[in-house]
Amino acid sequence: MILKGSLEARFDEALATADELGQRRKLDAVALTGQGRISRNGQQLVDFSSNDYLGLALHPELIDRSREWTERFGAGAGASRLVTGTSEAHLALEAKIARFKGTRKALLFASGWQANAAVIPALLAAAPGAAVFTDRLIHASMHTGCAAAGVRQHRFRHNDLTHLEQLLRDRGVNAPARLILTESVFSMDGDVVDLEGLVTLARAYDAFLYVDEAHATGVLGPCGAGLSRTMPNGVDLVMGTFSKAMGSFGAYVAGSERLCDYIINACGGFIFSTAPPPGVLGAIDAAIDIVPGMERERQKLRSLSDQLRQGLKTMGFSVGDSSTHIVPMIVGEADKAMALSRYLATQGFLATAIRPPTVPKGTSRLRFALRATHDATDIDALLAAIRDRGKQET
Numbered sequence: 001m002i003l004k005g006s007l008e009a010r011f012d013e014a015l016a017t018a019d020e021l022g023q024r025r026k027l028d029a030v031a032l033t034g035q036g037r038i039s040r041n042g043q044q045l046v047d048f049s050s051n052d053y054l055g056l057a058l059h060p061e062l063i064d065r066s067r068e069w070t071e072r073f074g075a076g077a078g079a080s081r082l083v084t085g086t087s088e089a090h091l092a093l094e095a096k097i098a099r100f101k102g103t104r105k106a107l108l109f110a111s112g113w114q115a116n117a118a119v120i121p122a123l124l125a126a127a128p129g130a131a132v133f134t135d136r137l138i139h140a141s142m143h144t145g146c147a148a149a150g151v152r153q154h155r156f157r158h159n160d161l162t163h164l165e166q167l168l169r170d171r172g173v174n175a176p177a178r179l180i181l182t183e184s185v186f187s188m189d190g191d192v193v194d195l196e197g198l199v200t201l202a203r204a205y206d207a208f209l210y211v212d213e214a215h216a217t218g219v220l221g222p223c224g225a226g227l228s229r230t231m232p233n234g235v236d237l238v239m240g241t242f243s244k245a246m247g248s249f250g251a252y253v254a255g256s257e258r259l260c261d262y263i264i265n266a267c268g269g270f271i272f273s274t275a276p277p278p279g280v281l282g283a284i285d286a287a288i289d290i291v292p293g294m295e296r297e298r299q300k301l302r303s304l305s306d307q308l309r310q311g312l313k314t315m316g317f318s319v320g321d322s323s324t325h326i327v328p329m330i331v332g333e334a335d336k337a338m339a340l341s342r343y344l345a346t347q348g349f350l351a352t353a354i355r356p357p358t359v360p361k362g363t364s365r366l367r368f369a370l371r372a373t374h375d376a377t378d379i380d381a382l383l384a385a386i387r388d389r390g391k392q393e394t
């Protein structure tokens with residue numbers, strides 16, 4: 001029996017509110033089918049929503065190595081890292097990740113969400129009262145990390161370093177330490193941070209710079225190693241996931257030896273969570289071997305995204321400041337984004353609508369995630385469908 005006033009009754013209220021706001025979310029089963037396609041309810045769609053930017057999720061070498069490492073080492077790691085969960089394979093892969101990222105050390109995490117949610121409070125535990133400065137558009141997992149630390153964020157306008165400097169001056173100078181949180185490529189906007197400016201500012205104010213490269217890893221920077229590799233001395237902490245361009249699952253946090261030692265000793269999400277299993281390690285290992293050589297695919301991504309941005313702009317749509325493989329088509333209201341997404345599905349394209357609270361109110365959008373497995377003809381066809389829809393509306 002469900003009593004009035006029960007927690008379950010509140011679930012119903014919350015779901016009803018989400019319905020009213022047009023924000024009710026549900027799960028649809030889909031399957032990646034290669035060539036930038038996905039199947040949903042028996043329909044083949046050109047997939048502009050998955051983050052498998054380089055098409056590695058179905059790559060035979062990732063699949064083979066994952067299978068091979070599972071056969072050799074087993075399906076599970078057995079325990080958390082500090083108990084019996086650290087194998088030679090974990091240590092070797094972490095050394096390989098550090099070489100890829102150009103850092104002294106790296107640590108594996110179960111997911112990017114878990115890494116951000118767990119590492120941020122661990123860092124802040126070292127300096128109670130530290131001031132935290134966050135770009136307004138940082139990912140939900142970093143907000144979770146700040147909330148877990150119980151800190152109030154000083155939010156700076158998106159990619160606005162003048163605003164950040166003002167906040168550092170006003171709120172940071174007397175704090176025991178300063179932490180800046182940002183992304184190198186923003187997940188919903190596809191724009192790029194001014195990393196050089198940020199590093200300079202962080203040095204000037206003795207702030208610790210934490211950069212999430214979830215969407216840059218594999219795609220941007222030398223050999224696809226991310227934008228932090230373009231900085232001669234890197235950044236203080238760089239994290240990213242293996243679940244997007246790298247094709248599989250899991251995440252890394254990379255930086256100095258001191259940082260990684262501290263995390264091993266202070267981060268609950270590292271200490272109390274079972275180590276990633278061999279199958280996942282194998283897929284990551286293969287991706288790090290393959291990705292540096294995928295320059296042709298990275299070039300193709302650049303050309304496809306230029307084509308899409310140009311086409312959308314010609315039709316008068318805003319793509320914000322996108323300059324990467326993530327191209328938003330900002331339409332404003334959530335209903336409009338939803339209707340356009342539904343229409344495109346009838347035309348054979350999957351482009352998920354992104355709406356509040358994921359993006360700020362009034363900036364609902366279709367987020368097109370491009371893949372090296374798309375072709376110029378896919379972009380042409382998508383643009384034609386959008387153009388037709390526009391004609392139907394006028």
Ligand code: PMP
Nearest residue numbers: 111112113139187212214241243
């Ligand atoms: N950071 C950013 C910027 C992301 O976009 C995501 C994934 N949506 C994550 C972290 C979380 O990574 P994961 O999917 O590996 O949990």
